[in-house]
Structure formats: C-alpha cells, structure tokens
Amino acid sequence: xxxxxxxxxxxxxxxxxxxxxxxxxxxxxxxxxxxxxxxxxxxxxxxxxxxxxxxxxxxxxxxxxxxxxxxxxxxxxxxxxxxxxxxxxxxxxxxxxxxxxxxxxxxxxxxxxxxxxxxxxxxxxxxxxxxxxxxxxxxxxxxxxxxxxxxxxxxxxxxxxxxxxxxxxxxxxxxxxxxxxx
Amino acid sequence: xxxxxxxxxxxxxxxxxxxxxxxxxxxxxxxxxxxxxxxxxxxxxxxxxxxxxxxxxxxxxxxxxxxxxxxxxxxxxxxxxxxxxxxxxxxxxxxxxxxxxxxxxxxxxxxxxxxxxxxxxxxxxxxxxxxxxxxxxxxxxxxxxxxxxxxxxxxxxxxxxxxxxxxxxxxxxxxxxxxxxx
Amino acid sequence: xxxxxxxxxxxxxxxxxxxxxxxxxxxxxxxxxxxxxxxxxxxxxxxxxxxxxxxxxxxxxxxxxxxxxxxxxxxxxxxxxxxxxxxxxxxxxxxxxxxxxxxxxxxxxxxxxxxxxxxxxxxxxxxxxxxxxxxxxxxxxxxxxxxxxxxxxxxxxxxxxxxxxxxxxxxxxxxxxxxxxx
Numbered sequence: 113x114x115x116x117x118x119x120x121x122x123x124x125x126x127x128x129x130x131x132x133x134x135x136x137x138x139x140x141x142x143x144x145x146x147x148x149x150x151x152x153x154x155x156x157x158x159x160x161x162x163x164x165x166x167x168x169x170x171x172x173x174x175x176x177x178x179x180x181x182x183x184x185x186x187x188x189x190x191x192x193x194x195x196x197x198x199x200x201x202x203x204x205x206x207x208x209x210x211x212x213x214x215x216x217x218x219x220x221x222x223x224x225x226x227x228x229x230x231x232x233x234x235x236x237x238x239x240x241x242x243x244x245x246x247x248x249x250x251x252x253x254x255x256x257x258x259x260x261x262x263x264x265x266x267x268x269x270x271x272x273x274x275x276x277x278x279x280x281x282x283x284x285x286x287x288x289x290x291x292x293x294x
Numbered sequence: 295x296x297x298x299x300x301x302x303x304x305x306x307x308x309x310x311x312x313x314x315x316x317x318x319x320x321x322x323x324x325x326x327x328x329x330x331x332x333x334x335x336x337x338x339x340x341x342x343x344x345x346x347x348x349x350x351x352x353x354x355x356x357x358x359x360x361x362x363x364x365x366x367x368x369x370x371x372x373x374x375x376x377x378x379x380x381x382x383x384x385x386x387x388x389x390x391x392x393x394x395x396x397x398x399x400x401x402x403x404x405x406x407x408x409x410x411x412x413x414x415x416x417x418x419x420x421x422x423x424x425x426x427x428x429x430x431x432x433x434x435x436x437x438x439x440x441x442x443x444x445x446x447x448x449x450x451x452x453x454x455x456x457x458x459x460x461x462x463x464x465x466x467x468x469x470x471x472x473x474x475x476x
Numbered sequence: 477x478x479x480x481x482x483x484x485x486x487x488x489x490x491x492x493x494x495x496x497x498x499x500x501x502x503x504x505x506x507x508x509x510x511x512x513x514x515x516x517x518x519x520x521x522x523x524x525x526x527x528x529x530x531x532x533x534x535x536x537x538x539x540x541x542x543x544x545x546x547x548x549x550x551x552x553x554x555x556x557x558x559x560x561x562x563x564x565x566x567x568x569x570x571x572x573x574x575x576x577x578x579x580x581x582x583x584x585x586x587x588x589x590x591x592x593x594x595x596x597x598x599x600x601x602x603x604x605x606x607x608x609x610x611x612x613x614x615x616x617x618x619x620x621x622x623x624x625x626x627x628x629x630x631x632x633x634x635x636x637x638x639x640x641x642x643x644x645x646x647x648x649x650x651x652x653x654x655x656x657x658x
Contacts, residue, residue, distance in 0.1 A: 114299070120485055121485055127492055128306060128313070131492070131495060135313065135316065136653070140464075140467075143656070145518055154325075154357060157437075158463075161459075161460040161463075165461060165464055165465075174518065176514075176577055194587060194591060201578060214384075224441065226376075227376060227441050231441060255597060258595050259591050279525060281525075282522070282525055282526055282531070283529075285504075286531070289468055290464075290473050291473065291656060292325070292473060292475040293475060293656040293658050294475050296481070299481065300481060303484055313495060314491070317495065322649075332509075332540075336539060343641075343642040343646055346643075349646070349650070395540055396565060405558060405561075409623050410623065413623060472646075472650060474655060474657040475657060
C-alpha cells in the first residue's frame with residue numbers, strides 16, 4: 113500500500129518538474145521591426161518600464177528597427193554602392209527617426225520632441241542609455257545588417273550588444289511570458 | 295518512512311502552489327498603438343471575439359490609438375496652441391479613422407465601410423458599444439493623453455474607462471495568456 | 477494517517493492535471509495583418525525558423541495579409557464591381573508586394589529582392605513553398621475574403637489551407653507559447 117503511494121508521489125514529482133522546466137520566465141521579448149520614432153519610443157518605454165518592474169527584457173532589432181542603433185558619429189569606408197545608398201537613405205540613429213504619422217516634413221516630429229521635453233518624458237537617446245544601465249538586453253538581427261549593408265563598426269556602443277539570428281530570438285521569446293512585435 | 299513521504303508530499307504541494315500562482319489567466323491583453331481604421335477594427339474584432347469565448351480582455355490604448363476614444367460631440371476649451379493643433383489634425387473618434395492603405399482621399403475608407411454594412415459586419419462604433427456591454431476593459435495611456443494634449447472630458451463615455459501608465463499595462467500583460475501589439 | 481496522505485496525494489494529482497491541461501503547447505501563433513513585403517518576409521522568416529526548431533506554427537492571414545496568398549496565375553469571373561476594383565488595386569501574390577518604406581516607385585523593392593538573392597536569403601515565393609513543406613499551418617480569415625471580394629478559387633494551392641473565423645485564431649493563440657501580430 114505505502115509503496116504504491118510512494119510510486120504515485122514519485123510520478124507526481126516527475127510531472128511537476130517537467131511542468132516547471134517549461135514555465136516561462138518573468139521576461140518580456142520585443143521585436144523592434146519598425147523604424148519610426150513613435151513606435152521605437154513605445155518599444156523603449158515598455159522595455160524600460162518592464163525593467164523597473166524587475167522583468168528581464170530581451171529586444172531583437174530587425175529590418176528598419178536597426179536604424180535606431182546606428183551611431184551618427186561613426187562612419188565606415190569601403191561599402192559597395194547599394195550599401196552606401198541604403199546607408200544614406202536610412203536614418204542614422206535615434207535623433208533622425210521620424211513619426212509614422214503627422215511627420216509633415218519633420219515639423220510634427222520636432223513638435224513631439226518639444227512636447228516630450230516640456231512634459232518631462234525622457235528623449236529616445238536618454239531611454240536607450242537608461243535601457244543599457246538597467247540591463248535591457250539588445251540583440252540585432254544579423255540578416256538585416258547584411259541586407260542593409262550596415263557594419264558593426266557603425267553601430268552604437270551598447271553594453272552586451274549581440275548580432276544574432278532568428279533562432280536566438282525564438283529561443284528568447286519561447287521562454288518569455290510576454291512577446292510583442294512592434 | 296511514512297513521515298518522509300509526508301514531507302515529500304508537502305514539498306510537492308508548495309512547488310505546485312507556486313506554479314499555480316504564476317499561471318496566466320484566461321485573458322488577452324491588447325495594446326492599440328495604431329489609429330488606422332483597419333488596425334483598430336482588427337483589434338476590436340479580436341477583443342469582442344475573445345469576450346464571446348469567455349476570455350477576459352484588457353485593452354491599452356496609446357499614441358494614435360487614443361484617437362478612437364475621442365468623442366466627436368465633446369469639445370474642451372482652454373487648450374494651449376500645440377494641443378489645439380494636435381486636436382485639430384488628429385481624427386476625432388471612430389467615424390473619422392482612415393484606412394492605412396487604399397484610403398484614396400477617403401474613397402477607399404468609405405468603400406470599406408459600405409462593404410462592412412452590406413456584409414453585415416458591425417461598424418466600429420457598434421463594436422466599441424458591444425465591447426462595453428461585454429465587459430472589455432479599456433485603459434488609456436496617460437502619457438499619450440498628456441503628449442497629445444487630450445483632456446478626459448473630451449473622451450467617450452465607456453464603462454470603467456481608466457487612465458493608466460505603462461506599469462498597469464505590463465501587470466495586465468504579465469497575467470495574460472495572449473499579448474498583442476496592434 | 478496513511479489514508480489522509482492518500483487523499484492529499486490525490487488532490488495534488490488533480491491540481492497538477494488541471495495545470496497540465498492549461499499548459500501552452502510548443503507552438504507559435506502569428507497574425508499576418510500587413511501586406512507589405514518587408515513585414516510578410518519577417519513573418520515567414522519567423523514561421524519557417526520556428527518550424528526548424530520543432531515548434532508548431534499556426535499563421536492567420538487577415539486584411540492586407542491575405543494578398544500574399546492570391547495566385548497571380550488564377551482569376552475568377554463573375555465578381556461584382558467593388559470586388560473587381562479591390563482585386564485590381566491590391567497586389568496579387570508574393571511577387572507584387574511592396575516595401576512599407578523606401579519603395580520609391582518599386583525601385584527599393586527590387587533593390588531588396590536583388591540583395592536577398594545576392595546574400596542567399598530565400599525569396600518570399602520560396603519561403604511560402606518551404607513553409608508548406610515544413611508543415612506551417614496557414615489559415616485565412618473568411619471575413620477578410622468576404623470584405624475584399626476574394627474567392628477561394630483565386631488563392632494559391634497550399635497544403636491544408638483553411639478559411640476560418642476569429643474564433644479559430646483565438647483558440648490557436650490561446651494554446652500557443654508565443655503570439656505575434658505582424
């Protein structure tokens with residue numbers, strides 16, 4: 113009788129351990145696909161907010177999102193023609209991103225930036241800096257770098273910045289409680 | 295022997311309770327960031343559909359999404375110049391939202407609205423009303439209200455409407471099984 | 477004493493089974509709402525990547541996303557005027573999708589396609605084919621088909637393609653570990 117119960121308890125324990133091993137972490141995974149000021153702002157507000165609530169944050173910057181992470185003070189030589197063109201046409205870092213709406217030749221974008229300052233909302237530059245200090249993990253999609261012809265040497269200095277593939281994103285997302293595509 | 299088993303069972307129970315306390319609710323959390331008719335429609339269709347399936351629904355309206363919740367019959371005096379401009383340029387409620395594509399000076403938008411009527415798809419106005427009746431919880435991002443200069447007095451009457459920060463969104467998302475950014 | 481323990485173990489087992497039944501599958505659920513080349517590419521890269529990692533993938537194509545699944549070699553007669561107009565104005569399949577940015581009258585789109593070829597990234601056409609072979613499940617939103625006046629006979633041949641409502645999407649999303657809205 114007792115040995116039967118022991119067996120039953122052992123089975124429960126195994127089941128429970130298996131459940132526990134598949135339990136998502138207190139972690140949020142954000143794909144930043146868009147390169148517009150408003151969307152990237154939303155992503156950074158959520159990311160730094162989650163950090164402040166002790167969640168782990170993993171961001172994956174891909175396609176137009178990668179433009180946020182270009183350093184306007186760095187430039188690279190020896191690019192081919194198409195990479196040069198992409199490099200020229202796409203925004204170079206947070207200060208050059210534009211609104212997805214009401215941009216109005218930059219007037220709307222400047223208006224929003226002015227408002228943010230007035231209302232004491234941190235600027236995008238400050239938010240990226242804060243994210244780094246808070247430990248927000250930033251990964252950049254290697255394939256997007258290749259396609260747009262961006263080089264690692266022209267990206268911003270960010271603690272622990274990594275260049276990864278979609279597999280790394282998926283593994284991170286899979287162990288997160290929250291996943292967003294922005 | 296038996297007391298050892300008892301101890302083991304007790305440990306299992308603690309582990310199990312801990313797992314249970316972290317189990318996500320049968321709940322969906324939707325950020326409505328976009329203010330285009332088609333995207334907001336998608337959000338409301340998912341929200342009311344989830345309610346019909348007995349899921350709890352928590353929506354967080356931010357940035358352009360907040361324009362859906364402006365009441366076209368309400369207006370506020372005493373706004374500063376920039377708030378007035380934003381108020382003027384942005385759509386005022388569901389009837390003024392436009393398609394993200396094929397808008398064609400409003401023709402495409404009207405065409406879609408005509409089609410929805412013909413095919414017996416509820417209009418956006420009706421969907422917001424239904425959402426209120428079904429108990430869809432709507433939260434508005436306070437920071438977006440501040441930035442765009444919107445006042446609470448110009449927003450629609452919606453049961454239980456609340457003005458919250460990103461922390462409330464994150465807490466809601468964290469306890470949800472499904473999270474979307476629209 | 478022992479029978480009390482037995483009862484306790486039985487209760488634990490029930491609790492555990494209930495938890496297990498609500499455990500999300502190793503599955504990713506993707507809504508493809510957008511019809512732009514870059515966003516659809518991102519969706520397909522994530523989908524095929526997840527398959528390669530042995531996750532189950534369920535995609536739900538709605539609104540503009542449905543245009544990816546139109547077959548450019550098929551056409552349907554007997555449509556009403558508005559359906560014909562939508563059919564004419566919207567892209568017909570993967571080869572006609574455009575970039576959301578830098579399209580520049582098609583030049584940017586062709587540039588990206590050229591780059592993808594050069595960098596050995598599979599084309600969108602190839603990715604859809606691979607997705608079918610890998611077993612990515614594709615569902616199309618019936619309501620979107622109705623609104624845009626698309627007929628089943630003009631959609632691509634894809635293994636197991638189904639036309640479903642938002643309820644099916646929600647059920648799939650609810651049992652997935654990862655949900656994205658693209």
